[in-house]
Amino acid sequence: MENEAGALSRVAGLFSARGYNIESLTVAPTEDASMSRLTLVTRGSEEIIEQITKQLNKLIDVIKLQDLSEGTHIEREILLIKVKAMDNGREEMMRLTDIFRGSIIDVTEQAFTVEVTGTGEKLDAFIEAVDKQLIIETVRSGVTGIARGDKCLRV
Amino acid sequence: MELTGAEILVRFLKDEGVKHIFGYPGGAVLHIYDALYQQEDVEHILVRHEQGATHAADGYARATGKPGVALVTSGPGATNAVTGIATAYMDSIPLVVITGQVPTNMIGNDAFQEVDSVGITRPCVKHNFLVKHVDDLAITLKRAFYIATTGRPGPVVVDVPKDVTAAKADYVFPRKVQMRSYNPVTKGHIGQIKRAVKLMLSAKRPMLYTGGGVILGGGSKLLTEMTQLLGFPITNTLMGLGAYPGTDRQFLGMLGMHGTYEANMAMHHCDVLIAIGARFDDRVTGNIEKFCTKAKIIHVDIDPSSISKNVRVDIPIVGTVDQVLQDMLDVLKAKTLKPDQDGLKNWWQQIEEWRKTDCLKYENSKKIIKPQYVLENLYKVTRGNAYVTSDVGQHQMWTAQFYKFSKPYRWINSGGLGTMGFGLPAAMGAQIAHPRSTVVCVTGEGSIQMCIQELATCLQYGLPIKIITLNNHCLGMVRQWQEFFYGGRYAMSYMDSLPDFVKLAESYGHVGMRIEDPADVASALKEAMSMKNKLVFMDFITDQTENVYPMIPAGAGLNEMILI
Numbered sequence: 001m002e003n004e005a006g007a008l009s010r011v012a013g014l015f016s017a018r019g020y021n022i023e024s025l026t027v028a029p030t031e032d033a034s035m036s037r038l039t040l041v042t043r044g045s046e047e048i049i050e051q052i053t054k055q056l057n058k059l060i061d062v063i064k065l066q067d068l069s070e071g072t073h074i075e076r077e078i079l080l081i082k083v084k085a086m087d088n089g090r091e092e093m094m095r096l097t098d099i100f101r102g103s104i105i106d107v108t109e110q111a112f113t114v115e116v117t118g119t120g121e122k123l124d125a126f127i128e129a130v131d132k133q134l135i136i137e138t139v140r141s142g143v144t145g146i147a148r149g150d151k152c153l154r155v
Numbered sequence: 156m157e158l159t160g161a162e163i164l165v166r167f168l169k170d171e172g173v174k175h176i177f178g179y180p181g182g183a184v185l186h187i188y189d190a191l192y193q194q195e196d197v198e199h200i201l202v203r204h205e206q207g208a209t210h211a212a213d214g215y216a217r218a219t220g221k222p223g224v225a226l227v228t229s230g231p232g233a234t235n236a237v238t239g240i241a242t243a244y245m246d247s248i249p250l251v252v253i254t255g256q257v258p259t260n261m262i263g264n265d266a267f268q269e270v271d272s273v274g275i276t277r278p279c280v281k282h283n284f285l286v287k288h289v290d291d292l293a294i295t296l297k298r299a300f301y302i303a304t305t306g307r308p309g310p311v312v313v314d315v316p317k318d319v320t321a322a323k324a325d326y327v328f329p330r331k332v333q334m335r336s337y338n339p340v341t342k343g344h345i346g347q348i349k350r351a352v353k354l355m356l357s358a359k360r361p362m363l364y365t366g367g368g369v370i371l372g373g374g375s376k377l378l379t380e381m382t383q384l385l386g387f388p389i390t391n392t393l394m395g396l397g398a399y400p401g402t403d404r405q406f407l408g409m410l411g412m413h414g415t416y417e418a419n420m421a422m423h424h425c426d427v428l429i430a431i432g433a434r435f436d437d438r439v440t441g442n443i444e445k446f447c448t449k450a451k452i453i454h455v456d457i458d459p460s461s462i463s464k465n466v467r468v469d470i471p472i473v474g475t476v477d478q479v480l481q482d483m484l485d486v487l488k489a490k491t492l493k494p495d496q497d498g499l500k501n502w503w504q505q506i507e508e509w510r511k512t513d514c515l516k517y518e519n520s521k522k523i524i525k526p527q528y529v530l531e532n533l534y535k536v537t538r539g540n541a542y543v544t545s546d547v548g549q550h551q552m553w554t555a556q557f558y559k560f561s562k563p564y565r566w567i568n569s570g571g572l573g574t575m576g577f578g579l580p581a582a583m584g585a586q587i588a589h590p591r592s593t594v595v596c597v598t599g600e601g602s603i604q605m606c607i608q609e610l611a612t613c614l615q616y617g618l619p620i621k622i623i624t625l626n627n628h629c630l631g632m633v634r635q636w637q638e639f640f641y642g643g644r645y646a647m648s649y650m651d652s653l654p655d656f657v658k659l660a661e662s663y664g665h666v667g668m669r670i671e672d673p674a675d676v677a678s679a680l681k682e683a684m685s686m687k688n689k690l691v692f693m694d695f696i697t698d699q700t701e702n703v704y705p706m707i708p709a710g711a712g713l714n715e716m717i718l719i
Contacts, residue, residue, distance in 0.1 A: 001336070002336055005285070006273060006277075006285075009274070009277065010277060013277055013278055017278050047463070047467075050463065051460065051464060054459045054460035054462075055460050057459070057460075058458070058459075058460055060281070060282040060302060060334070060336055060337050061336060062336060063335055063336040155335060
């Protein structure tokens with residue numbers, strides 16, 4: 001979409017005004033600074049997705065829209081999680097991080113900050129695997145994605 | 156040539172071909188008013204409330220097909236304009252609304268008369284802009300007109316901070332505009348059009364259902380030609396009245412909640428439904444589950460998001476109504492096939508049976524004026540040629556039922572948003588656009604009071620509008636629902652302490668008439684219409700117990716009408 005003030009609020013406003021649900025939303029400028037790429041995750045019946053697609057296309061600031069779930073695609077999300085890590089727990093947390101191909105990006109005497117990248121489901125699984133008592137803070141980027149193969153979203 | 160932002164704005168309007176704008180001055184737009192003052196190409200109509208400005212610009216657009224333009228100040232000027240913007244949005248009316256804004260360096264500081272106009276109007280505009288730099292002003296205005304008038308039309312707001320109107324820039328009229336993110340389609344898919352024509356010709360019980368899109372898309376003539384070539388029955392939505400001659404035998408009247416028995420029954424029983432420039436509104440379909448269950452549906456619309464929104468359709472065609480109708484006619488004329496004549500004959504026989512119900516009949520009275528009787532007479536006296544605006548409620552439905560519109564752009568009402576207070580300012584817009592035509596505002600004693608201040612504007616600009624108030628001392632449609640569905644508990648629907656409308660009209664410098672005897676209705680209307688240069692406020696005291704029939708109750712199907 002156009003990298004303009006207010007473009008994001010048009011998208012967000014459309015979802016709230018028409019009662020659609022936003023599960024996650026990420027947005028950043030592209031290599032062409034006049035455009036932003038926004039990835040939004042939503043859920044609904046075929047009819048609802050069709051309406052959402054049409055309504056988004058109607059927004060003047062939306063340049064091009066692609067439903068990634070229509071084809072094979074890659075999706076990625078980043079999780080940063082701060083956990084208590086003391087004594088034996090430090091070893092265990094390092095092992096868990098390895099299993100999920102994450103990395104420990106900050107360390108104090110009391111805690112680790114772990115970065116895990118993957119699909120939303122993988123991040124869910126990581127959080128699930130960590131003892132609830134140990135979690136101090138989590139932050140997720142929201143999902144971003146791209147189509148597999150030669151298919152692309154270009155203007 | 157270097158001009159100030161205010162001068163650029165006014166010059167642009169002139170170069171864009173704008174003759175009239177409706178507005179109200181204030182602090183943030185003082186530079187613009189100063190520039191308006193020093194020229195004569197663009198005439199500014201001073202309304203008495205910003206709601207009146209947007210409604211008047213809207214009425215102007217509906218009566219001409221050209222975009223309406225309004226100019227209001229920041230803060231309360233913009234918020235007052237919102238009702239009119241939302242009204243235009245719901246009915247897809249091309250409008251450009253210029254709102255003043257506090258200077259750019261004060262935006263966000265809770266400055267005097269500051270509101271986030273772009274934020275407030277975002278959900279009820281086709282698009283809006285905040286102009287941050289004077290260099291962007293002319294091209295932004297060009298984009299606003301382009302967006303407002305192309306594709307599915309709609310209102311566009313341009314918010315202009317005060318410092319932008321003072322700053323200077325070179326001005327060249329931008330003749331062309333291109334936007335990578337906005338390219339509305341015009342031509343429909345020819346393959347789909349051929350499939351649609353094939354289906355139409357195979358129909359045994361076809362039905363045309365057409366809406367405001369036919370008027371907005373300039374398709375009335377082509378629609379009439381195609382309908383008559385096919386010999387199919389046709390119904391118009393509230394917004395579509397006038398797109399097909401209301402007096403023609405093939406016309407079954409309006410459909411929907413207060414539509415005719417024959418139109419709704421034909422909808423319910425048809426086997427092929429051809430929807431053109433209509434959006435399957437809930438007031439039209441009734442219960443979606445029971446809507447046209449036996450029909451294959453063709454839907455022609457400029458807006459893809461209107462298609463299969465409420466009702467799944469079989470053949471969608473996205474394109475402008477005039478282009479698609481022209482293509483359909485070409486395909487039809489090239490085909491040697493004719494519609495199914497035997498099927499059509501039986502279908503018309505059935506329709507004529509339904510028509511015999513005479514669903515709009517009412518019992519006239521010699522003692523008290525029936526509202527329907529006023530409208531029948533209005534139709535006769537004006538010979539169906541007037542521009543008729545209305546407010547919202549029973550009088551609006553009766554006008555739609557009894558005034559047989561035969562030309563597009565003649566019937567001007569707030570269909571989607573249902574805005575009381577729309578009628579009088581909209582009539583001003585229509586009268587400004589057509590100074591020599593008869594413009595009538597049909598209203599009620601409730602609605603007229605919502606923008607009554609505009610009577611002053613009418614005097615200032617010599618607008619000889621004829622106001623027909625059906626005064627039943629109650630909010631008729633509210634009362635009707637309370638009678639039917641709330642056990643006759645008439646909560647707040649009684650209009651007490653009404654002004655003396657005759658004196659009120661006179662105090663504004665107009666002619667007032669009160670008509671209480673049914674015998675005087677026709678002569679009073681003739682007398683009022685003969686006063687060519689005067690606004691006449693006609694206060695008809697009408698029967699409070701009269702209800703609008705037929706009626707489809709909420710949740711019912713089109714075949715489940717309450718007849719009288």
